[in-house]
Amino acid sequence: MNTINKNSETAITLWVKTASLTRKMDASLASVHGIGFLEYIVLHRLINAPGNAMRRIDLANAICRTASGVTRMLSPMEKIGLVEKADNPRDARVSRIKITKTGEEIYHDATNSLNEKSNQVMTHVSEKQIEGIIVSLDHMNL
Amino acid sequence: MNTINKNSETAITLWVKTASLTRKMDASLASVHGIGFLEYIVLHRLINAPGNAMRRIDLANAICRTASGVTRMLSPMEKIGLVEKADNPRDARVSRIKITKTGEEIYHDATNSLNEKSNQVMTHVSEKQIEGIIVSLDHMNL
DNA sequence: TAAATATACTTGATTATTCAAGTATTAATT
DNA sequence: AATTAATACTTGAATAATCAAGTATATTTA
Numbered sequence: 001m002n003t004i005n006k007n008s009e010t011a012i013t014l015w016v017k018t019a020s021l022t023r024k025m026d027a028s029l030a031s032v033h034g035i036g037f038l039e040y041i042v043l044h045r046l047i048n049a050p051g052n053a054m055r056r057i058d059l060a061n062a063i064c065r066t067a068s069g070v071t072r073m074l075s076p077m078e079k080i081g082l083v084e085k086a087d088n089p090r091d092a093r094v095s096r097i098k099i100t101k102t103g104e105e106i107y108h109d110a111t112n113s114l115n116e117k118s119n120q121v122m123t124h125v126s127e128k129q130i131e132g133i134i135v136s137l138d139h140m141n142l
Numbered sequence: 143m144n145t146i147n148k149n150s151e152t153a154i155t156l157w158v159k160t161a162s163l164t165r166k167m168d169a170s171l172a173s174v175h176g177i178g179f180l181e182y183i184v185l186h187r188l189i190n191a192p193g194n195a196m197r198r199i200d201l202a203n204a205i206c207r208t209a210s211g212v213t214r215m216l217s218p219m220e221k222i223g224l225v226e227k228a229d230n231p232r233d234a235r236v237s238r239i240k241i242t243k244t245g246e247e248i249y250h251d252a253t254n255s256l257n258e259k260s261n262q263v264m265t266h267v268s269e270k271q272i273e274g275i276i277v278s279l280d281h282m283n284l
Numbered sequence: 285t286a287a288a289t290a291t292a293c294t295t296g297a298t299t300a301t302t303c304a305a306g307t308a309t310t311a312a313t314t
Numbered sequence: 315a316a317t318t319a320a321t322a323c324t325t326g327a328a329t330a331a332t333c334a335a336g337t338a339t340a341t342t343t344a
Contacts, residue, residue, distance in 0.1 A: 002253040004186065007260035010272050011163060012183055013279055018160040019206035020284040041154055044146065047157050057322055061148060064161035069301055071324060076299095091308045093322040111144040118149035129278040130152050136271040137155055141263050142162040199292055211331055213294060218329095235292040235339045 004020060021121065028117040033110040038063065040114060043107040046083065046099040053086040053098035082106060163263065170259040180205065181219060182256065185249040188241040190224065195228040195240035199278040224248060 025037035035043075045062050046052055054062075059064055060070040077083050086098035099107070122130065167179035177185075184218075187204050188194055202212040213236070216239055219225045228240035245260065 001242065002250045002257070004253050005257045005260070006269070007264045008256045008271060010178075010264070010275060011167060011256070011260050012186065013276060014156075014160050015179065015183065016204070016206055017165060017279045017282065017284055018156050021282070022157060023206065024284070025153060033168065037153075037157065044154065054277070055322080060156070064158055064165065066302065067323060068303080070327080072301070090318080091310070095323070100270060108144050111146050111150070114150045114153070115144070115147045118147070118153050122149045122152070122281075123283060124281045125146075125278050127280065132271065132274045133152060133278050134155060136158045136267050136275050139264075139266045139271065140159065140163070141265060142159055142166070197292080208332065209293060209334075210295080214331070233292080233340070237293070 024121060025114065028113050029110055032113055033106055034080075034081070035106065035110060038073070039082070040107070040110050042073070042077070043082065043099055043103055043110075046097070047104060047107055051086070052104075053096045053100070055089070055094050055096050057094075059097065077103075115135060166263060167256065167259060170174070170255050171252055174255055175248055176222075177224070177248065177252060180215070181224075182249070182252050184219070185217070185224065185241055185245055185252075188239070189246060189249055193228070193240070194246075195238045197236050197238050199236075201239065219245075 006091055025040075026048050029035050029037060029040055041063055042059065045059060046054060054081070056070050056074070060067050063070075074083060078085075078097075081100055082103035083097050084100050087097040089096055160251060164179050167182075170184055171177050171179060183205055184201065187201060198212050198216070201207055202209050205212075207215070216225060220227075220239075223242055224245035225239050226242050228238040231238055
């Protein structure tokens with residue numbers, strides 16, 4: 001009769017806590033800025049990318065979604081003017097996506113809310129512990 | 143111009159890494175045992191609950207899903223015989239759910255796969271680090 | 285004790301995401 | 315150069331999850 005080990009229990013804890021964290025962030029961002037946490041992450045990646053633009057496939061990998069998922073989630077974001085198509089890819093298969101001026105504004109406003117919320121969530125977590133989480137996650141084979 | 147802080151960056155890292163972890167676990171469990179990571183977590187909660195049964199609402203809270211979400215995810219699990227209705231709740235609003243004998247078998251087999259996979263993922267993470275993750279997550283206001 | 289409020293759950297409609305298949309293009313192989 | 319294989323992306327069909335509304339029951343309040 002196999003019993004669950006410490007690493008598996010850790011995986012479960014990570015899953016549940018992150019789900020809870022995501023809900024908090026979603027609520028915090030959606031009410032005021034009209035975007036979810038994942039959409040925020042997309043804007044964050046774009047704004048930190050060279051030329052504020054990325055290939056859709058690279059974005060997909062960065063946010064752990066499929067190419068299809070990216071196509072589908074970007075379409076409404078494009079419609080409300082947060083992102084737009086970027087041009088001149090040498091490779092005609094590629095269509096790059098770019099954050100717009102509006103997207104940047106929303107991003108900066110949302111950053112404020114997110115910072116507040118994450119400070120609130122992590123009030124009782126020390127800087128050393130935060131550093132520890134980052135390092136440990138980085139050591140995982142993911 | 144607001145810039146993202148360390149805690150928000152940590153939240154993003156947690157989100158992305160956990161998404162990646164979940165994909166690995168899903169793949170590992172689905173191919174062999176026909177269940178996803180979340181379904182495994184449900185079985186895990188049930189098997190560790192008194193009488194191997196829980197109220198649906200408590201299950202919802204435990205896995206960070208809505209009551210509706212639990213109804214919907216339990217229905218196919220019931221159909222394939224992993225869980226079943228438990229009876230005698232004093233409160234007629236409540237319908238408790240219980241893991242079946244079949245569910246227990248699948249759970250124990252799946253535990254084996256999960257343990258292997260999580261060991262593989264966390265080979266380069268020390269016990270101290272694992273402990274650190276658990277403690278830090280526990281200190282968060284979630 | 286009657287009425288108002290809260291809780292547990294389900295369901296219809298909607299949104300999000302995936303997979304499999306298809307298109308277009310590029311790169312590798314022969 | 316022609317064929318084969320690989321890559322980037324989109325789309326139809328299916329699955330998962332949410333929200334809002336509804337039902338039934340229990341609890342609180344007046």
